[in-house]
Amino acid sequence: MxxxxxxxxxxxxxxxxxxxxxxxxxxxxxxxxxxxRTTTRWISGxxxxxxxNDFHGAGSERTHVHExxxxxxxxxxxxxxxxxxxxxxxxxxxxxxxLMSGLANIAAARGIELGEVTAxxxxxxxxxxxxxxxxxxxxxxxQVRVTFHVQGAAEAEQLARLVHQxxxxxxxxxxxxxxxxxxxxVATA
Amino acid sequence: MxxxxxxxxxxxxxxxxxxxxxxxxxxxxxxxxxxxRTTTRWISGxxxxxxxNDFHGAGSERTHVHExxxxxxxxxxxxxxxxxxxxxxxxxxxxxxxLMSGLANIAAARGIELGEVTAxxxxxxxxxxxxxxxxxxxxxxxQVRVTFHVQGAAEAEQLARLVHQxxxxxxxxxxxxxxxxxxxxVATA
Numbered sequence: 001m002x003x004x005x006x007x008x009x010x011x012x013x014x015x016x017x018x019x020x021x022x023x024x025x026x027x028x029x030x031x032x033x034x035x036x037r038t039t040t041r042w043i044s045g046x047x048x049x050x051x052x053n054d055f056h057g058a059g060s061e062r063t064h065v066h067e068x069x070x071x072x073x074x075x076x077x078x079x080x081x082x083x084x085x086x087x088x089x090x091x092x093x094x095x096x097x098x099l100m101s102g103l104a105n106i107a108a109a110r111g112i113e114l115g116e117v118t119a120x121x122x123x124x125x126x127x128x129x130x131x132x133x134x135x136x137x138x139x140x141x142x143q144v145r146v147t148f149h150v151q152g153a154a155e156a157e158q159l160a161r162l163v164h165q166x167x168x169x170x171x172x173x174x175x176x177x178x179x180x181x182x183x184x185x186v187a188t189a
Numbered sequence: 190m191x192x193x194x195x196x197x198x199x200x201x202x203x204x205x206x207x208x209x210x211x212x213x214x215x216x217x218x219x220x221x222x223x224x225x226r227t228t229t230r231w232i233s234g235x236x237x238x239x240x241x242n243d244f245h246g247a248g249s250e251r252t253h254v255h256e257x258x259x260x261x262x263x264x265x266x267x268x269x270x271x272x273x274x275x276x277x278x279x280x281x282x283x284x285x286x287x288l289m290s291g292l293a294n295i296a297a298a299r300g301i302e303l304g305e306v307t308a309x310x311x312x313x314x315x316x317x318x319x320x321x322x323x324x325x326x327x328x329x330x331x332q333v334r335v336t337f338h339v340q341g342a343a344e345a346e347q348l349a350r351l352v353h354q355x356x357x358x359x360x361x362x363x364x365x366x367x368x369x370x371x372x373x374x375v376a377t378a
Contacts, residue, residue, distance in 0.1 A: 013234045014234075018268045025317070026322060029322070029323070033313075034315075035314070036281060036311070036312045037281070037311050037312075038278055039307055039308070039309050040282065040288075040310070041307050042289050042303060045200060045202045045293055045294075046202070046294060048293075050286055052274040052278045055264075057316075062264065062266060064274070068273060072290065074290060075244075075254075079202065079207045082253055082254040085257045087283050087290060088283075090259075090283035091361050091364060093229065094261075094276050094277075094280040094282075096227055096229030098277070098280075099229075100231050101262075101263060104231055105268075114231060117231035118229065118230050119228070120228050121228075121229070123225045124223075125223050125225065127222075127223055128218055130358050130360055131214060133211070140360045140361065141364055141369045144371045145374070147374045147375075148374065156377040159375070164373075164375075169318075171276065171277050171314060171319055173328070174318075174327055175329035175330055175365060178329065179365065179367055180312075180332070180366065181331075181332050182284070183333070183334050183335065184335040185334070185335070185336045185337070186336075186348070186352045187339075188340070188348040
């Protein structure tokens with residue numbers, strides 16, 4: 001076992017700020033209320049662009065350091081122009097990035113220095129559902145599989161526990177496995 | 190009512206190819222089986238990068254025209270360096286882009302020319318769950334709200350129906366509202 005005690009920047013995580021944030025929230029739980037927002041704009045065909053800029057959290061309105069833009073499209077085989085990943089791939093990416101961010105924070109909090117860490121994700125989908133050709137087939141993924149490869153200065157069992165803890169504290173994993181209420185309104189003008 | 194009959198490129202959608210694809214799949218349903226894949230690599234702290242390249246579909250292995258890379262991070266208020274949207278924002282983006290791609294295809298199939306179309310999404314999340322500070326609070330979003338603004342050459346009711354049909358044929362909406370089985374394996378070496 002080769003763990004180290006936490007320092008201010010294990011794995012690039014400022015653990016002092018991390019623990020300070022947790023203390024602040026413990027004393028004032030309303031700081032933990034966040035609202036995230038995105039705006040997707042149609043471009044042409046299946047190509048669209050989403051911008052990410054402002055959000056609410058820790059008691060006030062905030063903005064990212066700059067606006068982010070994310071393109072999505074279908075590949076040619078799905079009658080698009082391949083200007084970006086498909087929405088289904090973006091969904092897998094959201095899961096992978098959420099698990100990975102959590103894992104890095106948890107490792108830092110435990111003083112475990114990470115090496116190379118990757119998460120490969122596969123999602124199986126039968127497009128008969130989306131195409132409206134078989135009402136017994138769901139629209140979404142039938143199954144999603146995540147395979148983590150974790151290198152770090154700790155025993156294999158400890159590294160595996162980082163993944164399990166990341167899963168148990170992942171916003172996206174929770175939404176994907178348990179669902180979330182989604183309302184959709186339309187304004188036409 | 191100002192709809193037009195479908196032409197080969199309504200809204201930038203090649204409707205001939207779209208209908209041809211549906212016919213091909215109707216005759217050979219196995220073509221509809223797809224597998225999407227992503228690989229997320231840890232960079233530092235909560236910053237990670239996901240690459241999207243190969244996928245399986247329409248009976249063979251395929252690759253995008255080039256590899257896509259998507260960064261994710263936390264903002265400073267969540268102890269990150271803001272090198273990309275948060276995973277939670279990526280999740281909202283996946284929903285918005287999926288609904289938007291579907292809407293454009295459906296409008297094209299119906300011969301409805303679109304003008305400006307946007308989807309604003311808000312997701313409320315209480316981070317007490319993720320922080321492990323309140324076991325009664327879920328990790329994921331409590332509620333997601335989508336607001337579409339749709340302009341197009343059709344009556345308001347028809348434009349609203351495009352949104353409802355997009356919802357009824359959305360892979361990401363299905364996964365978010367109904368959940369999906371997710372397995373997570375770990376290899377440590």
